[in-house]
Amino acid sequence: MDFRELTEADLQTPELRALLWLAVEVDDAQLTRIIEEHLPRLTTVGAVDGGSVVGFVAYDKQASPLTIEYIATVPTRRGTGLGESLVRKVQEAHPGSDIFAETDDDAIGFYRRIGFVHRSAPRDPRWPDRPRYACTLSPGTA
Secondary structure, eight states, X not given: OEEEEOOHHHHTSHHHHHHHHHHHOOOXXXXXXXXXXXXXXXXXXXXXXXXXXXXXXXXXXXXXXXXXXXXXXXXXXXXXXXXXXHHHHHHHHSTTOOEEEEEETTTHHHHHHTTOEEEEEOOOXXXXXXXXXXXXXXXXOO
């Protein structure tokens, strides 16, 4: 498996689109908007296996702290450490930087397992019935 920054062409693949849907669960028009307008402004690192993107993390390296906007792996790779490997790639690229992410109940366990500390966050108007968590990973956390 290869970890590399994804290209514009990678961002247009059906595999990336399916992964992005797993991360945000929005309709097709919103996925297109994210792919065309939001992802190009982020650093997007993918896990590529056999020519297919099987996981990715997209983060804002200009934010302080660095902010993970999207992360997902194909369902068959969940529980294999791939998501953690993607976060570690962000850490390796930006040693000494805190990493921030927001999530809800569906992924808080993942963030806890890899060393993020969390606190309650304001509810997201898109999902007003879901508790939200602000998660931070500090340098040196392994």
